Amino acid sequence: MVHVSMTVNGRNVSAEIDPRTLLVQFLRDTLRLTGTHVGCDTSQCGACTVHVDGAAIKSCTTLAISCNGSTVTTIEGLAKAGKLHPMQQAFQDNHGLQCGFCTPGMIMASVDMVNRCGPDLDEATIRHELEGNICRCTGYHNIVRSVAQGAREMGAAATAQAAE
Amino acid sequence: MYAFEYHRPTTLAGALADLENADAKPLAGGQTLLPTMKQRLASPSALVELSGVPELSGIARDGDAVVIGAMTRHIDVAQSPVVAGAIPALAALAGGIGDPQVRNRGTLGGSLANNDPAADYPGAALALGATIVTDRRRIAAEDYFTGLFETALEPGELITKVSFPIPQKAAYVKFPSPASRYALVGVFVAKTADGVRVAVTGSGESGVFRVDSFETALSANFSPSALDGLSVPADGLNSDLHADADYRAHLIGVLAKRAVAAAG
Ligand SMILES: Cc1cc2nc3c(=O)[nH]c(=O)nc-3n(C[C@H](O)[C@H](O)[C@H](O)COP(=O)(O)OP(=O)(O)OC[C@H]3O[C@@H](n4cnc5c(N)ncnc54)[C@H](O)[C@@H]3O)c2cc1C
Ligand code: FES
Ligand code: FES
Numbered sequence: 001m002v003h004v005s006m007t008v009n010g011r012n013v014s015a016e017i018d019p020r021t022l023l024v025q026f027l028r029d030t031l032r033l034t035g036t037h038v039g040c041d042t043s044q045c046g047a048c049t050v051h052v053d054g055a056a057i058k059s060c061t062t063l064a065i066s067c068n069g070s071t072v073t074t075i076e077g078l079a080k081a082g083k084l085h086p087m088q089q090a091f092q093d094n095h096g097l098q099c100g101f102c103t104p105g106m107i108m109a110s111v112d113m114v115n116r117c118g119p120d121l122d123e124a125t126i127r128h129e130l131e132g133n134i135c136r137c138t139g140y141h142n143i144v145r146s147v148a149q150g151a152r153e154m155g156a157a158a159t160a161q162a163a164e
Numbered sequence: 165m166y167a168f169e170y171h172r173p174t175t176l177a178g179a180l181a182d183l184e185n186a187d188a189k190p191l192a193g194g195q196t197l198l199p200t201m202k203q204r205l206a207s208p209s210a211l212v213e214l215s216g217v218p219e220l221s222g223i224a225r226d227g228d229a230v231v232i233g234a235m236t237r238h239i240d241v242a243q244s245p246v247v248a249g250a251i252p253a254l255a256a257l258a259g260g261i262g263d264p265q266v267r268n269r270g271t272l273g274g275s276l277a278n279n280d281p282a283a284d285y286p287g288a289a290l291a292l293g294a295t296i297v298t299d300r301r302r303i304a305a306e307d308y309f310t311g312l313f314e315t316a317l318e319p320g321e322l323i324t325k326v327s328f329p330i331p332q333k334a335a336y337v338k339f340p341s342p343a344s345r346y347a348l349v350g351v352f353v354a355k356t357a358d359g360v361r362v363a364v365t366g367s368g369e370s371g372v373f374r375v376d377s378f379e380t381a382l383s384a385n386f387s388p389s390a391l392d393g394l395s396v397p398a399d400g401l402n403s404d405l406h407a408d409a410d411y412r413a414h415l416i417g418v419l420a421k422r423a424v425a426a427a428g
Contacts, residue, residue, distance in 0.1 A: 002170055019170035019211070022198075043199055044343070046265060055239070055268040061198050062269065065170055066191070066213060112264065131345060132263025 004068050008033070009077030019065050023057075024048045026064035027074055035075040035104050039134070046133030049105035049112075050074045056112035058132070075104035078111070086157060087111050087150035096146030098137035109133050110147045111154070119155025121148055165201045169210040176219040176324065180299055182212040183320040190214050190322060192235060192274035195266055220273065220324055225250060228330050234273025234323040242267065251292070253334040253352070253427070257284050260338065262345050273323040276308075279315050279371060281402070282346035286372040287336060288328070291352035291363035295327045311370045331356045333386075335426035337419045338366065341406055348407050349415040353423040359383040362420060367401045367412045378420055388421035 005014030008031060015030055027033045027050065039047030041060050048060040051073040078085035087107050090096065097103040113121070113129040121129075126147045127140070135143060171188075173179040182188060187209035191197055200206040214220055220235040223244045230250045232241060241247055242259035261267055261275075261284050275285040276296060289296070289305040296303045299322045308316050317323070331354040338350035347366030354361045360382035362375045381390040396416045398409035407415070 019168060020165045041202070043195065043266070046263070049265055056265050057268050058265045061194060063170075063191075063194065063198070063211075065172075066194065066215065068172075109264065112268075116264075129264055132265040 002065050004065050006067050006069065007071045009073060017064055019063065021064045022060055023050070023052075023062040023064045023067055023072070024059035027059060027072075033074050033076050037101055037104055039101065039105075044134065045102070045105070046109055047102050047105040049108040049133065051108060051112060054112075054115070056109050056132075073108075075108060078107070085111070086153035087114075087147070090150030090153060091143075091146040094142050094146040094149060096138065096142045102133060102135040102137075106130070106133050106135065106143055106147075107150075110150060113147070114151045114154050119151045119158070121151045123148070165198075166204065166207040168201075168208055170213065171210060172213040172216050174216045174218075176217055176299065176322070179212055179214060179217050179322060180320070182210065183322065185210055186319060188212055188320075190277075192271040192277075193237065193269035195262075195270040196274060196278050196280070214273075214322075220322075222325075223247060226327070229327045230254070230330060231325055231327045232272055233325045234271065234276075236272050238262075238267035238270050238272075238275075239264070241272065250330045251328060251334060253331075253336050253354075254288055254292070254328060257288050257336045257352070260284065260336075260340070260345070272326060276326065277315065277317060277323055279309055279313055280346070281312055281368060281371045282341070282344075282348070282366045284336070284338065284347055284350055284365060287347070287350050287352035287363045287365035289326065290372050290374060291354045291361045292328045292331060292334065293354075293356070293361060294329070296323055297325045297327060298323055309372050314371070329356065333427040335423040335428075337423040337426060339415055339419060349412050349419055351416060351419040351423050353382070353420060353427055355382075355386055355427065360386060364396070364416055364420075367416060369400050369402055375416070375420070382424060386424065386427075388424045391417060391421050391424070 001016045037047040039045035043061040050059045171182040189208035191211040191213045221233040238258045238261045247255040294305045296308045334354040336352045338347040350365040352363045362378040365372045398413040401409040401412045403409045
């Protein structure tokens with residue numbers, strides 16, 4: 001067993017774990033944060049996407065112990081004070097989900113995309129940047145619309161905050 | 165996954181000591197190693213996490229070369245102003261590996277140590293005439309790639325950094341597998357003071373290789389038309405469910421021309 005501690009959604013957590021424990025198992029089974037999904041378990045689908053130290057990664061392909069000392073954000077950590085994150089709201093507004101299984105990963109990947117590529121995203125960029133996420137339901141059109149709106153609103157929120 | 169011991173050294177010497185155990189393996193971003201262990205195709209007795217070893221990171225210009233630490237992630241190479249300024253083709257290659265999540269963890273050293281026949285970096289290393297620097301020696305790319313998933317690395321030998329000579333012009337064009345983004349075929353063309361080098365990844369039965377006939381033609385005349393009428397034999401190329409050897413041979417010619425055009 002090894003000792004792991006990290007900050008997850010602003011909370012300090014620690015546990016004794018088997019070194020084999022994947023980050024997604026630690027999040028779901030130990031911390032009971034079941035918003036992060038396992039679609040494929042083979043690094044293909046992106047349903048397990050979370051942020052580690054600000055970067056989107058596949059938590060089925062990362063050891064929990066590798067994240068010792070890191071800051072992790074999951075889908076549960078996006079909403080603030082009962083208000084959905086702009087990217088979550090955009091998926092709701094644009095019907096960017098059907099069964100919802102891929103959605104937590106899509107949203108975490110999309111927030112990372114905006115952080116790296118800025119709030120003005122054209123369709124080609126959004127589709128290219130979502131290559132690590134698979135959706136079996138929507139056909140992607142509404143996901144692309146959702147990401148474009150979420151990105152704009154993240155940009156507007158950042159501008160408003162800077163003005164304050 | 166089978167059980168393993170976990171080590172996280174904070175110095176290169178510490179990492180090498182941990183790797184003296186014959187069944188220990190270095191862990192970079194885990195983007196290949198962890199899936200392989202999940203499938204029980206690898207069962208190291210110990211994993212030696214390299215992320216805490218400062219000697220393995222960093223990107224710097226060193227005279228006529230760009231030197232990149234083994235633990236540098238694909239995203240860092242893709243976004244590096246140093247790489248973009250000196251070898252833009254290399255930055256573009258890194259930005260086209262897999263998907264953003266893979267680029268956020270996958271590393272240069274892990275990719276070269278693994279030598280997947282469909283990986284992108286082996287094409288760049290061979291075409292640019294890179295030197296793979298390890299804890300004990302310097303290995304020319306020519307001598308480094310020895311076959312499918314095979315390299316000149318000895319057990320316990322660690323890649324510390326890779327030195328990429330800066331070419332006059334270069335471009336990489338790949339036909340990505342629509343599912344994984346790995347190269348179905350990828351062609352890296354580099355024009356250097358000593359002539360043109362063309363490396364092909366994604367295709368060879370024993371991994372990355374150079375194409376002498378293309379190099380001779382392009383060294384005489386660096387334009388896509390110099391490749392008219394030239395082709396690579398399908399013998400020795402992979403056939404799989406994605407593409408057969410004839411199709412790969414055809415794509416090599418097409419992508420080589422596109423790479424020359426892109427290099428300008
Ligand atoms: C969905 C997906 C898509 C991908 N698409 C592409 C693609 O389009 N193109 C492409 O080129 N690659 C692709 N990859 C692979 C990716 O580029 C990784 O970089 C590569 O798998 C190596 O992973 P890693 O750096 O995390 O190394 P690890 O998986 O941690 O290690 C790989 C191997 O290298 C050894 N190793 C690691 N570092 C060193 C070192 N410094 N010295 C000696 N040995 C070392 C390890 O022991 C292990 O055997 C893809 C991967 C995934 C999961
Ligand atoms: S569950 Fe991690 S990529 Fe599919
Ligand atoms: S909404 Fe069902 S998988 Fe995407």
